[in-house]
Amino acid sequence: MKSDKKYRYFRLNDLAIPVVLFLLVLSLPGRGENTSESRLEVHTEGNTLWYQLEVDSTFSVAGNLGEMEIIIENGMARIARSPCPGQDCVRQSWINKPGDLAVCVPSGVFIVISSEEDSLSPDAVSY
Amino acid sequence: MNLFRRKLNSGILLIILIGSLAAALLVRVFLVGTTELLEMKNRTPVLGTFATYIVIAETEAAGLILSSMDSLARHLDNELGVFGSGELSDLNMRGYALIPELSSDIIYLLENSLFIASITDSLFDPAMGVLVELWGFPSDPHLPDSSDIDAALASSGLSNVRISGDTLLLTSGTLLDFGAIAKGYTADRIYTLAREMGARAVLVEIGGEIRCGGDPEIGRLWTLAVRNPRGDDIMEMIEIENGAVATSGDYENYFFSKGTRFCHILDPRTGYPESGTASVTVVCADAAFGDALATAVSVGGIDTAADIPDSLFSLIIVVIEDENGEITEWRRGSL
Secondary structure, eight states: HHHHTTSSSGGGGGGHHHHHHHHHHHHHHTSSSOOSSSSSEETTEEEEEEEEETTEOOOOOOOOEEEEEEEEETEEEEEEOOSSOOOOOHSSBOOOOOTTTEEEETTTTTEEOOHHHHHHSSSSSHH | HHHHHHHHHHHHHHHHHHHHHHHHHHHHHHOOOOOOOEEEEEEEEEEEEEEEEEEEEEHHHHHHHHHHHHHHHHHHHHHOOSSSSSSHHHHHSSSSEEESSHHHHHHHHHHHHHHHHHHHTTTTTTTHHHHHHHHTTTTSOOOHHHHHHHHHTTTSGGGEEETTTTEEEOOOOOOOTTTHHHHHHHHHHHHHHHHTTEEEEEEEEETEEEEEOOOTTTTEEEEEEETTTSSSSEEEEEESSSEEEEEEEEEEEEEETTTEEEEEOOOTSSSOOOOOOEEEEEEEEEEHHHHHHHHHHHHHHHHHHHHHGGGSSSSSEEEEEEEEEOOEEEEOOOO
């Protein structure tokens, strides 16, 4: 008989779980919001571009020899296509850890995973 | 019976969990939207300095927005140059221009330069091109002869800019130079372009002049640092969602002659660089206004800062260095 009382259909405390779950999902950072996760830096002649690693994308950048294609997938990045003669950059494996680097010397382009410290720095400096 | 109730109880709990998860996701979609947003950042040389652009936009649009921002910066860099092949250079060379034929950029800069001059006792003056050239800033700074400074001073200043009918006239030898407002103005223009192209949040920094903002539902809080004028470290960290931060300092471009420091910010009253103000930071709505006000306060010090109408700024920070090298900070307003 005691056990019948213990397992009632609802208890007020049961509501705590869905409420916490609801708030947790709402508080998750969305894409485009500022997070401290690693980013991909793409350095070309005179330009540096930053990309979020958590967003899968394929994009082109202009190198010294022509357009190159870079892929971000599952938090990793690599140079997928380059007009350079050696194709060493294309053969290089995926990079995914802060400091990992892929370089195409003839194109004057390199990609690097930036560290967490970099992403915690201010967005801009007034001077 | 107990087993049945336990199963029923756990089943209801499972339904509640799934229901709350679905409700939370629906609320998120309603608040943030279903489109995938990408944050991209670009740093590139322009206007004789470096620019930083940060854009949050739909993945497909972000790249186009960034490249359009860069193109506009290069266009304005050319058009607003004192020398070269742009519109301002052409106006300076001819000494006149038909006002209806002037671009909206030049009109804006003229009108707002006149306004800033009117509220700062002409301590902000865009007709100082001859003096800037004489001092050799930024590429070849040097101490000119005092007689040359006097001669350049005579052909400098807004008193040498007149309007006759629909024609803008410059006194012979007078050069317009929007260098003290152009970086801020360019930041504002690029920011506006990016927002018009659909960017949900944008930051533009050109040579330290910053304009930033975004949709409230994106909730991007921009963290901005202000450089210590007497060190390589950070003097102040500012967090804003929308607005502008501009700083003028005597440390950006300067030289020493016989132990005296000469910076690039010239006093329109004397033709010599200002002294005593190490840096001025203005937080306000538009980078163009912030840029121009920071320059005027650098020249006029806290007396000028104290007279600026409240409606034009949120915060002004003035860092002063006395003859003994002692640094003090003066503030007006708050974030």
